[in-house]
Amino acid sequence: xxxxxxxxxxxxxxxxxxxxxxxxxxxxxxxxxxxxxxxxxxxxxxxxxxxxxxxxxxxxxxxxxxxxxxxxxxxxxxxxxxxxxxxxxxxxxxxxxxxxxxxxxxxxxxxxxxxxxxxxxxxx
Amino acid sequence: xxxxxxxxxxxxxxxxxxxxxxxxxxxxxxxxxxxxxxxxxxxxxxxxxxxxxxxxxxxxxxxxxxxxxxxxxxxxxxxxxxxxxxxxxxxxxxxxxxxxxxxxxxxxxxxxxxxxxxxxxxxxxxxxxxxxxxxxxx
Numbered sequence: 001x002x003x004x005x006x007x008x009x010x011x012x013x014x015x016x017x018x019x020x021x022x023x024x025x026x027x028x029x030x031x032x033x034x035x036x037x038x039x040x041x042x043x044x045x046x047x048x049x050x051x052x053x054x055x056x057x058x059x060x061x062x063x064x065x066x067x068x069x070x071x072x073x074x075x076x077x078x079x080x081x082x083x084x085x086x087x088x089x090x091x092x093x094x095x096x097x098x099x100x101x102x103x104x105x106x107x108x109x110x111x112x113x114x115x116x117x118x119x120x121x122x123x124x
Numbered sequence: 125x126x127x128x129x130x131x132x133x134x135x136x137x138x139x140x141x142x143x144x145x146x147x148x149x150x151x152x153x154x155x156x157x158x159x160x161x162x163x164x165x166x167x168x169x170x171x172x173x174x175x176x177x178x179x180x181x182x183x184x185x186x187x188x189x190x191x192x193x194x195x196x197x198x199x200x201x202x203x204x205x206x207x208x209x210x211x212x213x214x215x216x217x218x219x220x221x222x223x224x225x226x227x228x229x230x231x232x233x234x235x236x237x238x239x240x241x242x243x244x245x246x247x248x249x250x251x252x253x254x255x256x257x258x259x260x261x262x
């Protein structure tokens with residue numbers, strides 16, 4: 001497992017299992033932390049992981065800057081012929097995913113296992 | 125009963141993030157629930173960072189933030205002395221574009237409009253005044 005914490009209060013970790021990276025975030029994904037998140041996402045993808053499950057279950061606040069980081073990750077994996085599944089259960093996060101139109105562009109799953117299953121079903 | 129809170133925030137990112145915590149803590153003191161606190165934080169971050177990034181004001185300039193809870197309406201008012209600019213007039217992003225053509229930005233003001241009961245801008249006494257209202261369930 002790799003991890004990064006920073007002064008913004010956002011903690012990021014990731015593990016790779018069966019060619020799928022699970023990236024877990026804890027804290028606020030906002031204007032104060034989105035650059036740290038984008039940098040971390042880029043590191044995960046450029047390390048060779050193009051199928052990513054992004055676990056936002058412990059993200060208690062997300063803003064448009066945070067969603068920009070998610071969109072950047074989506075563009076990055078798609079550009080590398082990969083896929084992204086987002087796990088979100090907090091109402092604030094799911095509401096903004098809906099308002100941003102991202103629900104039609106990526107798999108949104110209630111749990112990590114279902115997110116992983118969605119990627120396996122799509123990519124094998 | 126009327127609850128009011130006023131804060132002056134310098135046009136600098138770090139000041140903005142400290143202000144967010146103060147305003148949201150104050151809203152909690154008004155009895156505002158967690159879900160509504162998140163919507164308040166969302167609009168406040170978007171509008172204050174917009175002033176930081178686009179107003180051209182120096183970091184020593186000050187933005188006035190006011191939060192009032194009256195008769196079941198929570199109103200956020202942000203006043204800055206930058207050049208006349210209506211952020212709420214920005215066109216809504218095209219959410220139907222494929223990911224390759226989607227702009228990275230442009231969602232912030234869309235969220236302010238989508239998650240509030242009312243939002244309005246006016247130029248008053250040489251200042252930009254943005255109001256955002258939410259209806260609070262009692």
